[in-house]
Amino acid sequence: MRIGRVTVGALVAALLAAFFTVAPAHAADGQISGLAGKCVDVAGANSASGTPVQLYDCNGTNAQRWSNPGDGTLRALGKCLDVVDRSTADGAAVQLWDCTGGPNQQWVVTGAHDIVNPAANKCLDVRDNNSANATRLQIWTCTGGGNQKWNAPAAGGGGGGNPSGFVVSEAQFNQMFPNRNGFYTYSGLVQALSSYPGFANTGSDTVKRQEAAAFLANVSHETGGLVYVVEQNTANYSHYCDWGQPYGCPAGQSAYYGRGPLQLSWNFNYKAAGDALGIDLLDNPWLVQNDAAVAWRTGLWFWNTSTGAGSMTSHDAMVNQAGFGQTIRTINGSLECDGRNPGQVQSRVDAYQRFTSILGVSAGGNLYC
Known part of the structure; x- marks a missing residue:
């Protein structure tokens, strides 16, 4: 017993929460909003595989319009949010990529406003807690910090x-x-x-x-x-x-x-x-x-x-x-x-x-x- x-x-000791927390803005029109009220954005609205995914001022363009179809993926411009090279390491960048169904493209939007890649057991994270436009997004050990809190579209299709x-x-x-x-x-x-x-x-x-x-x-x-x-x-x-x-x-x-x-x-x-x-x-x-x-x-x-x-x-x-x-x-x-x-x-x-x-x-x- x-x-x-x-x-x-x-x-390995868990990371402590970030020094300040931000109440994410409400998601609208498929936007994923978070740190400083900014949005998850595909750089240059470029749909090519390998395009960086970043933080940027919310602007309502298709570069920031994400769907959550209920299959575990998050999609924009017809492609999937993807962890580079299938990495599970802290600091692994995220990008846009052709949807493959791989574990590096699976995400869980939790009730606590985390977006988690279960294969890595890590959260979608704004690098260095930096709210500047074009800051790259990555995965990192979940800390509960404001740079890991998001409002995302609800999953579609469920009952x-x-x-x-x-x-x-x-x-x-x-x-x-x-x-x-x-x-x-x-x-x-x-x-x-x-x-x-x-x-x-x-x-x-x-x-x-x-x-x-x-x-x-x-x-x-x-x-x-x-x-x-x-x-x-x-x-x-x-x-x-x-x-x-x-x-x-x-x-x-x-x-x-x-x-x-x-x-x-x-x-x-x-x-x-x-x-x-x-x-x-x-x-x-x-x-x-x-x-x-x-x-x-x-x-x-x-x-x-x-x-x-x-x-x-x-x-x-x-x-x-x-x-x-x-x-x-x-x-x-x-x-x-x-x-x-x-x-x-x-x-x-x-x-x-x-x-x-x-x-x-x-x-x-x-x-x-």
Whole structure:
């Protein structure tokens, strides 16, 4: 049950939000507006493949008229918004290119006003937070800064959909967790999604739903159906301080017990999660039990970044269709997999199959570890 027993490798700290935020202007006539009220623009209104995409004063021309046809692409002048050379690196420029259906042309417009390339798990970004005309656009690790906030045309073709943008609706969430603790709010989960915008947003619609079901199934197992916020066995609390770490346990010997949807524990995990999320959890671990969005973010941090006891992150296991069993191995494989505790494994699988049924998708293969 303790993901905290697994030592987490070094993580690159997430970038902090930009120094100022800008309320994007409302999109009109297919414009995508953002920093300083300026628009996403195809340089020189040139429809040739390879033309740079930049920030520019909104002018209502076809160079700024973008469509969101509902297939994951954003289109202008008959071509697609494209990440140069299929790069997933911070700073990779974007351009106009013939539509190919490739992952470097897939974009998710989130309810938080991010435009995310799921393959890179990065956001459309104005280079150097520079609002000058002709500033090149790029992809960058999502920070929540004003240079990554956009108002874009709504996707066409859909039939209503979920206003939150998450593949699990609030009604489905409530169906999954009928007895949940009021602390675990749906709004807290939706708010936390912006920290890892590739989560449940990568691959086909089936894969997105399978990943959401897999995450929530493991969460259900760890928390008794979202009933428990903190670890119930208080006798374990003093165990989770590793004084061998150079930063020690500034919140106290017994402060790093399991909390939240995946029961984050150990001082080194609080340190790593806090560094990645830009929150001081080492000095204030109680945030995980007092702030629903922070709690959900720690669960998503582990899911999306840690290989835990396995060989891949849980996110990669579902996106690459390695199977639900690999998520169990990552989270608690050293205690449950390979016949160590088949009852616990079965509990997770049962929850996953129940949740995929609620979401109307198959569970896929490789359910066990």
